[in-house]
Amino acid sequence: MTTTTATPAKPGIPEIVTNSAAPRPSGWLSWLTSTDHKRIGIMYIVASWVFLVLGGVEALLIRLQLAVPDNTLLSPQTYNSLFTMHGTTMIFLFLMPMIAGFANYLVPLMIGARDMAFPKLNALSLWLFIAGGIVFYGSLLFSPPECGWTCYAPLSGTAFSPSNGVDAWIFLMHLTGVASFIGALNIFVTITNMRAPGMSWGRMPLFIWAMLTQAILLIISVPVIAGAVTLLLTDRHFGTHFYDPTNGGSALLWQHLFWFFGHPEVYILVLPGFGVISEILPVFSRKPIFGYKAIVAATLGIAVIGTLVWAHHMFTTPLPFFLLIFFMLGTYLIAIPTGVKIFNWIFTMWRGSIEFPVAMLYSLGFLATFLLGGITGIFLATFPVDWQLQDTYFIVAHLHYTIVGGAVFAMMAALYYWFPKMTGRMMDEKLGKVSFALTLGGFWITFLIQHSAGLSGMPRRVYEYADVNNLGTYNMISTIGSFILALGVLLTIVNIVQSLKKGAKAGPDPWRGNTLEWFTPSPPPVNNFDVVPRVRSVEPMQDIRRQIERQDRVGEEAGVAAGD
Amino acid sequence: MTSRPAKNSLLFALVLVAASLLPASSAFADLIAPQSGGGTPNAEAIRSLYLWIFGLGCVVFFGVGGLLIWTVMKYRSSKGAVAVRVHGNNRLEIGWTVGAAMLLVLISVVTFLKLDQIKNPPNSSANGLATPKNVAFASGPTKPSLPPNGRSLDIDVNGQQYVWRYTYADTDTNNLNNVFSYEQMVVPTDTTVTLNIRAQDVQHSWWIPELGGKFDAVPGYTNYTWFKISEPGVYEGQCAELCGRGHASMIASVKAVSPDEFKLWYADQKTAILAAEKSAAAARNKLVAKDEAALKTVPKSEAPAAAAPVAAADGKKIFVAGVPATGALACGSCHVLADAGTKGAVGPNLNTVLKGQSAAMIKASTLYPNKIISKGYAANIMPANYGTSLTKAELDALIKYIDEAVNGK
Numbered sequence: 001m002t003t004t005t006a007t008p009a010k011p012g013i014p015e016i017v018t019n020s021a022a023p024r025p026s027g028w029l030s031w032l033t034s035t036d037h038k039r040i041g042i043m044y045i046v047a048s049w050v051f052l053v054l055g056g057v058e059a060l061l062i063r064l065q066l067a068v069p070d071n072t073l074l075s076p077q078t079y080n081s082l083f084t085m086h087g088t089t090m091i092f093l094f095l096m097p098m099i100a101g102f103a104n105y106l107v108p109l110m111i112g113a114r115d116m117a118f119p120k121l122n123a124l125s126l127w128l129f130i131a132g133g134i135v136f137y138g139s140l141l142f143s144p145p146e147c148g149w150t151c152y153a154p155l156s157g158t159a160f161s162p163s164n165g166v167d168a169w170i171f172l173m174h175l176t177g178v179a180s181f182i183g184a185l186n187i188f189v190t191i192t193n194m195r196a197p198g199m200s201w202g203r204m205p206l207f208i209w210a211m212l213t214q215a216i217l218l219i220i221s222v223p224v225i226a227g228a229v230t231l232l233l234t235d236r237h238f239g240t241h242f243y244d245p246t247n248g249g250s251a252l253l254w255q256h257l258f259w260f261f262g263h264p265e266v267y268i269l270v271l272p273g274f275g276v277i278s279e280i281l282p283v284f285s286r287k288p289i290f291g292y293k294a295i296v297a298a299t300l301g302i303a304v305i306g307t308l309v310w311a312h313h314m315f316t317t318p319l320p321f322f323l324l325i326f327f328m329l330g331t332y333l334i335a336i337p338t339g340v341k342i343f344n345w346i347f348t349m350w351r352g353s354i355e356f357p358v359a360m361l362y363s364l365g366f367l368a369t370f371l372l373g374g375i376t377g378i379f380l381a382t383f384p385v386d387w388q389l390q391d392t393y394f395i396v397a398h399l400h401y402t403i404v405g406g407a408v409f410a411m412m413a414a415l416y417y418w419f420p421k422m423t424g425r426m427m428d429e430k431l432g433k434v435s436f437a438l439t440l441g442g443f444w445i446t447f448l449i450q451h452s453a454g455l456s457g458m459p460r461r462v463y464e465y466a467d468v469n470n471l472g473t474y475n476m477i478s479t480i481g482s483f484i485l486a487l488g489v490l491l492t493i494v495n496i497v498q499s500l501k502k503g504a505k506a507g508p509d510p511w512r513g514n515t516l517e518w519f520t521p522s523p524p525p526v527n528n529f530d531v532v533p534r535v536r537s538v539e540p541m542q543d544i545r546r547q548i549e550r551q552d553r554v555g556e557e558a559g560v561a562a563g564d
Numbered sequence: 565m566t567s568r569p570a571k572n573s574l575l576f577a578l579v580l581v582a583a584s585l586l587p588a589s590s591a592f593a594d595l596i597a598p599q600s601g602g603g604t605p606n607a608e609a610i611r612s613l614y615l616w617i618f619g620l621g622c623v624v625f626f627g628v629g630g631l632l633i634w635t636v637m638k639y640r641s642s643k644g645a646v647a648v649r650v651h652g653n654n655r656l657e658i659g660w661t662v663g664a665a666m667l668l669v670l671i672s673v674v675t676f677l678k679l680d681q682i683k684n685p686p687n688s689s690a691n692g693l694a695t696p697k698n699v700a701f702a703s704g705p706t707k708p709s710l711p712p713n714g715r716s717l718d719i720d721v722n723g724q725q726y727v728w729r730y731t732y733a734d735t736d737t738n739n740l741n742n743v744f745s746y747e748q749m750v751v752p753t754d755t756t757v758t759l760n761i762r763a764q765d766v767q768h769s770w771w772i773p774e775l776g777g778k779f780d781a782v783p784g785y786t787n788y789t790w791f792k793i794s795e796p797g798v799y800e801g802q803c804a805e806l807c808g809r810g811h812a813s814m815i816a817s818v819k820a821v822s823p824d825e826f827k828l829w830y831a832d833q834k835t836a837i838l839a840a841e842k843s844a845a846a847a848r849n850k851l852v853a854k855d856e857a858a859l860k861t862v863p864k865s866e867a868p869a870a871a872a873p874v875a876a877a878d879g880k881k882i883f884v885a886g887v888p889a890t891g892a893l894a895c896g897s898c899h900v901l902a903d904a905g906t907k908g909a910v911g912p913n914l915n916t917v918l919k920g921q922s923a924a925m926i927k928a929s930t931l932y933p934n935k936i937i938s939k940g941y942a943a944n945i946m947p948a949n950y951g952t953s954l955t956k957a958e959l960d961a962l963i964k965y966i967d968e969a970v971n972g973k
Binding site: 076077080146147148152154155158159160162245246249250251252285286287288289290291292293294316317318321328329332333335336339340342343344346347349350351352353354355356364367368371372375376378379382384385386387388389390391392452455456457459460461462463464465468469470 | 594595596597598599609610611613614617618621624625628629631632635636639640641645646647648649650651652653656657660661664665668671672675678679682683725765766767769771773776777778779780782783784785786787788800801802803804805806807808809810811812900902907909913
């Protein structure tokens with residue numbers, strides 16, 4: 001039996017019963033004041049896409065400047081500001097909020113809850129993030145920061161970065177950091193306390209496992225960066241010397257604190273993507289996830305090891321030798337759970353019956369791209385090899401393969417997969433496929449060749465380069481690719497706008513999904529579920545569908561028998 | 565879902581990817597592996613370690629990628645594939661966990677085998693430069709790794725916005741007398757060269773791709789590396805860590821010459837530096853003497869002010885605000901001085917360039933700005949009117965203030 005409280009007309013068949021419902025508030029004020037997790041989720045996603053456009057334009061300007069050797073299009077000052085804004089925007093103002101948006105939208109629906117545990121705190125996170133974005137982009141009006149998204153001391157100190165751009169960056173870190181921290185607490189409490197009856201730990205969707213792990217990582221690492229940037233702020237304006245080597249401070253302290261946050265941050269970005277892939281692959285392979293427990297264990301394993309390997313970003317700094325060995329071997333270990341996941345995903349499709357909607361294509365694009373990003377990670381984990389590759393375009397390529405491959409492609413898959421749930425309308429599959437091909441192809445053209453640029457001696461963060469070792473050719477290819485990639489993303493934006501009005505009506509469960517969000521109408525009512533079904537497996541919707549089929553059959557047979 | 569558009573878009577994506585691989589011809593030497601050159605063993609070992617991992621990485625990439633494509637092609641629903649309800653397989657899980665672990669053990673073993681050649685400098689060859697034993701800059705808590713016989717050419721590499729300075733170690737204990745050069749480092753072939761890498765201001769990173777890995781120059785720390793070149797030539801590189809607006813132009817090169825040529829260069833450089841220092845000292849003395857002679861002719865009426873020196877606070881005021889009435893511009897509008905809190909970026913940072921200079925030198929620099937110019941700055945930028953626009957008392961107060969602010973009381 002799937003329902004317990006409703007009194008359906010046909011005994012045993014789930015039916016949505018509402019006694020009375022307040023009219024849905026409307027108008028922009030109702031959005032601004034909303035504490036509904038679905039509206040907050042959508043506002044997160046919309047805001048993140050605004051920042052995606054800003055960060056994307058910054059990236060295209062960077063690629064234009066680098067298209068030809070010795071280019072004079074941009075001044076070094078503008079160029080340094082651009083890559084600082086690009087990196088910071090894409091991580092803290094696009095990916096983190098887009099993930100937070102999907103988490104907000106999906107976590108309560110997937111676990112059968114009616115909202116987050118703390119709806120008002122949830123709204124606070126959203127508005128803190130938007131405030132952070134405004135403060136950061138406000139620096140465009142005076143002087144944007146030029147220290148890179150890593151803002152290494154002492155370059156970020158007042159002696160070398162006297163303008164207030166760095167302060168805008170610090171306040172962005174504070175505001176979005178607090179937003180993420182509150183959001184993570186909210187997700188953690190929601191998942192641990194508000195699951196549907198019967199949803200034990202072993203029946204939680206893998207996306208929920210990923211979000212739970214991500215929340216724990218955020219709770220561990222965000223306070224460290226918040227403290228680190230606070231010390232930077234007091235160094236800059238209140239006469240302290242934490243990072244000032246001329247007064248007994250340590251420049252390496254900043255790097256340790258930054259990367260103690262910065263490396264878990266990588267998993268904060270990719271684990272939700274892993275969760276999305278673990279949801280989408282079984283649905284479109286029409287087959288249960290392969291090795292559920294192994295994937296959960298791998299998720300937790302990646303999180304634990306991932307917090308202990310931060311100094312592999314610092315292999316070229318003066319570190320004691322035994323630490324180089326420790327951080328190399330620790331980083332190697334991460335490859336094992338990551339490999340386990342990739343094999344489990346492939347074997348989820350193996351002997352399945354695979355369909356290829358855009359969401360599935362992005363998932364496959366994710367697998368191929370992230371695979372290469374993971375492999376180049378092994379190159380970089382080997383510290384003598386890292387001595388050659390660190391701070392070159394090889395690193396730039398690697399980080400884009402992992403973060404775009406691991407997080408952005410997965411989030412694009414999530415967008416195409418859950419858009420019908422959020423809006424009640426399907427996205428255009430044909431346009432989506434063109435967009436996918438351009439995005440994936442453009443991405444590989446842009447970034448594959450950057451490995452070679454790095455191997456040919458091109459450091460990152462240089463506004464110009466001499467035409468030696470074919471760097472001109474490599475960079476031109478990369479620039480062409482970046483515009484193809486941008487066109488692909490643009491088509492998805494067009495697709496979203498079009499589909500909001502013209503998309504085919506989706507119905508509650510267009511994909512024949514596995515998880516509870518497909519049990520409600522699309523878009524879901526404010527209270528999500530009138531009746532929360534009892535969960536009996538990892539795929540509650542499969543159970544519900546089977547139950548209905550069985551009852552229909554019983555009903556038909558009964559009808560036939562009665563007619564006889 | 566029809567698979568036709570899906571297949572087409574996948575194919576399209578594959579074609580685009582293939583297009584990006586087109587330039588893969590033999591002309592592109594550094595397409596797949598880092599550079600090594602000049603016969604230095606560390607860079608060669610890093611390259612060969614890289615190629616090992618590259619080979620294994622290719623096996624994994626094409627193996628797993630192939631399995632992925634095969635699975636996706638074979639089990640298409642459009643081909644009538646029927647899903648099988650399988651939830652997992654413990655043997656497979658153990659299999660790929662152990663498989664991945666074995667691969668990593670293999671990479672670790674290869675890394676440890678190559679490590680000695682990468683990390684530890686060998687002795688210089690017999691035909692290399694004969695260097696004295698244990699002559700090295702002693703700095704930092706971690707010791708540099710020297711060749712087994714303790715003989716190497718030790719060079720201090722100092723990163724500064726935006727130039728590299730190289731100081732050659734010698735038996736003289738006063739480091740101020742050492743031979744130095746900027747931007748291009750000249751070294752003898754067949755000789756082990758050990759480097760102490762430091763930074764003056766912000767973080768930099770020393771990197772000559774052909775001569776091995778990069779090592780960050782972190783202010784307050786010393787980093788170490790080495791190379792041993794067997795083929796004469798010039799090896800180019802540049803700063804690899806963002807160090808400010810001039811990062812892209814902070815280039816470096818290492819010129820390897822035969823030990824005999826090196827000795828000639830070293831002697832020339834030493835003579836040139838001594839001569840330059842001597843002439844600079846003479847110029848300074850002359851300027852100071854001229855200044856003092858000029859002061860003796862100051863009218864009697866101004867003498868009392870000179871007898872009662874103005875307090876340092878007034879010097880600070882002149883530094884920050886200048887004396888607008890007589891046309892003396894404020895120093896602080898162009899110079900950084902931590903004590904005064906000024907952040908001007910037109911001229912050099914006084915905390916850096918005047919550190920350790922005598923009051924007389926500071927005075928000469930103030931009065932005759934075009935005679936003594938800091939590296940990286942041009943002449944005729946700073947006004948040369950401080951001798952006339954300031955009174956003797958104001959000037960003394962200003963110089964006293966700057967001296968105390970930079971070098972302490």
